[in-house]
Amino acid sequence: MTRPVVRLALDAMGGDKAPESVVAGADLARQRFPAAQFLFVGDEARIRPLVERHPGLAAVSTYRHTTDVVTNDAKPSAALRAGRQSSMRLAINAVQEGAADGVISAGNTGALMAMAKLVLKTAPGIDRPAIATAFPTMRGSSVMLDLGANLECDARNLVQFAIMGDAFARTVMGTAKPTIGLLNVGSEDQKGHEELRTAHAALRDNKLDLSFHGFVEGDDITKGTVDVIVTDGFTGNVALKTAEGTAQLFSSLLRQAFAGSLGGKLGYLLAKSALNGFRKRIDPRRYNGAMLLGLNGIVVKSHGGTDAFGFSNALGAAIEMIANDVATKIQEELQHLGSDPIDTTPPKPRTAAV
Amino acid sequence: MTRPVVRLALDAMGGDKAPESVVAGADLARQRFPAAQFLFVGDEARIRPLVERHPGLAAVSTYRHTTDVVTNDAKPSAALRAGRQSSMRLAINAVQEGAADGVISAGNTGALMAMAKLVLKTAPGIDRPAIATAFPTMRGSSVMLDLGANLECDARNLVQFAIMGDAFARTVMGTAKPTIGLLNVGSEDQKGHEELRTAHAALRDNKLDLSFHGFVEGDDITKGTVDVIVTDGFTGNVALKTAEGTAQLFSSLLRQAFAGSLGGKLGYLLAKSALNGFRKRIDPRRYNGAMLLGLNGIVVKSHGGTDAFGFSNALGAAIEMIANDVATKIQEELQHLGSDPIDTTPPKPRTAAV
Numbered sequence A, B: 001m002t003r004p005v006v007r008l009a010l011d012a013m014g015g016d017k018a019p020e021s022v023v024a025g026a027d028l029a030r031q032r033f034p035a036a037q038f039l040f041v042g043d044e045a046r047i048r049p050l051v052e053r054h055p056g057l058a059a060v061s062t063y064r065h066t067t068d069v070v071t072n073d074a075k076p077s078a079a080l081r082a083g084r085q086s087s088m089r090l091a092i093n094a095v096q097e098g099a100a101d102g103v104i105s106a107g108n109t110g111a112l113m114a115m116a117k118l119v120l121k122t123a124p125g126i127d128r129p130a131i132a133t134a135f136p137t138m139r140g141s142s143v144m145l146d147l148g149a150n151l152e153c154d155a156r157n158l159v160q161f162a163i164m165g166d167a168f169a170r171t172v173m174g175t176a177k178p179t180i181g182l183l184n185v186g187s188e189d190q191k192g193h194e195e196l197r198t199a200h201a202a203l204r205d206n207k208l209d210l211s212f213h214g215f216v217e218g219d220d221i222t223k224g225t226v227d228v229i230v231t232d233g234f235t236g237n238v239a240l241k242t243a244e245g246t247a248q249l250f251s252s253l254l255r256q257a258f259a260g261s262l263g264g265k266l267g268y269l270l271a272k273s274a275l276n277g278f279r280k281r282i283d284p285r286r287y288n289g290a291m292l293l294g295l296n297g298i299v300v301k302s303h304g305g306t307d308a309f310g311f312s313n314a315l316g317a318a319i320e321m322i323a324n325d326v327a328t329k330i331q332e333e334l335q336h337l338g339s340d341p342i343d344t345t346p347p348k349p350r351t352a353a354v
Helices: A020-032 A044-052 A076-082 A087-096 A109-120 A155-171 A194-205 A218-223 A233-259 A262-282 A308-323 A326-337 B020-032 B044-051 B076-082 B087-096 B109-120 B155-171 B194-205 B218-223 B233-259 B262-282 B308-323 B326-337
Strands: A006-011 A036-042 A061-065 A102-105 A130-137 A140-145 A179-183 A211-216 A228-230 A290-293 A298-301 B006-011 B036-042 B061-065 B102-105 B130-137 B140-145 B179-183 B211-216 B228-230 B290-293 B298-301
Touching: A006 A020, A006 A087, A006 A308, A020 A036, A020 A044, A020 A308, A036 A044, A036 A087, A044 A061, A061 A087, A076 A109, A087 A102, A087 A109, A087 A298, A102 A308, A109 A290, A109 A298, A130 A155, A130 A218, A130 A233, A140 A155, A140 A233, A155 A179, A155 A194, A155 A228, A155 A290, A155 A308, A155 A326, A179 A194, A179 A218, A179 A233, A194 A211, A218 A233, A218 B233, A233 A262, A233 B218, A233 B233, A233 B262, A262 B233, A262 B262, A298 A308, B006 B020, B006 B087, B006 B308, B020 B036, B020 B044, B020 B308, B036 B044, B036 B087, B044 B061, B061 B087, B076 B109, B087 B102, B087 B109, B087 B298, B102 B308, B109 B290, B109 B298, B130 B155, B130 B218, B130 B233, B140 B155, B140 B233, B155 B179, B155 B194, B155 B228, B155 B290, B155 B308, B155 B326, B179 B194, B179 B218, B179 B233, B194 B211, B218 B233, B233 B262, B298 B308
Parallel strands: A006 A036, A006 A102, A036 A061, A102 A298, A140 A228, A179 A211, A179 A228, B006 B036, B006 B102, B036 B061, B102 B298, B140 B228, B179 B211, B179 B228
Antiparallel strands: A130 A140, A130 A290, A290 A298, B130 B140, B130 B290, B290 B298
């Protein structure tokens, strides 16, 4: 049985090392996912020669030429106005037109979310899309959302994030019955601000087919207490970056310890292969690929500074989402929601909150 | 020149390993700070025999007997009502009566803050006390506040936290001109919600004698980008616990890597002394002691699960705060604030937000 073809639109000019890392990442992904086809969007004169170094890749690649790019410091509103011919925008357009099944960019996150919302629109039943990522834990890996698309969220948003996170964990991460936790400053039911308590009650009492654990705290994120961590975009962004920073501090101090003495250096040499497994386990490139969930289409944001290996993992995440039809799974789960399980919270307008 | 005596009231019954770890911690602190004297508050029949095992400690110790304790799961409001004769309350009372210069407890944080506010009162010019802690960074150590006393903060609260953090860094941490950052999801001036932007403008423009860096992000916490991280209690609590959890994940995976193969085990033995420095650098017990700033009195919360070494560091933090007269430094800096530098934000009532 051959897997159906998966067609990916790539913003070939997004990211610090584009287009080189984008092309090299696509070639790595092609080897892991033979069903993948690539539409490179950007400066064809620069991209095509890079692609043609990999005959296997060239055979499954097409191009959409443009010289416009969205810069990293562009505000989303400015990118929307001035970036209509940018590589990012044309790559998103390809999904909307049906020329691709998903889009990947390592460019400006805010611009990507704003353009994706404008072009692909928010999925039915979702008030606000969210950004999600997987990360390593004591028990394996979990997913957290939102990571910054929505700085303030009401209970209704949080419940929808729980549904999207559940669908993502089930389909892409292969977790049979994902447990879901709401990030708070304590695990008792009465803790935290009102939106959290309302979301807690809705997730606890409703008819959703979710395995709701309750409130979790910051240290539960890496403990792997739950498979899905639900939070507002402000808290999620701070938590994710704090974890990244702490991991960097650890790595740096550990490197210094090994390098600082003869015993350290010799010990490192002996333990090297054992430590390689450790390094691999926490390699942020393995977890590269932030998913923009809740849109009519698959959109994945790669870290801007990642290399080919990192980019290939963002492509892998997109391919898994397409192959497992995450969007449909989210829609199915939303049916359980009924009209509105959160009576105390009036629905908010679908504002662009990037 | 002899240092003036520093008198500490100890909630001897607070914490998972009390009163043993409290007594042993006091004995360690006494060896480092010969000017310290201790008032043990709690079950004298249990405490006194422990103290008398250390003749040096017994010579500088007195007792206040009570058998009441505040449990870890008690709500602050219940602790206020029912805990009037608890070891925690009587230890705080000792500061209010002038029998001690500061109080240390490893008990229930919410109850400690609520009782301290009730008994000692909030300091003049401060709307809400905050919880602060030091933590290791790439550049040394920094301090962050609030860590959970105030789940929602307005711009005025954040500016006051900046002043308190500055005074703490200057006096206790010995940083000559501490730099201050406001925790946000981006470093551009226009990022984040309104209270943050108002606080940013006030800290940028005002007449305060502060070295304001601007907005910082989650990964700046451990980078040591600034000496003082200012944030609301919800975000600060999540960030601190996320960092702790990430550190635990790292330590655990590293231990597994060393233990998992012969090379790892041998390498570990060779690198052991080099790694001891690393372990020491990130030892959470070294950073034990959360300061309740903005009260009329020195109050330090020790981690409930720490051992004697950890508890002695919480005592050390209290001693440094007393010896350096942090409370007076905060009051001096508040003078610069004038009537109200934040015209857009009406002062909030002094509500108990624990």
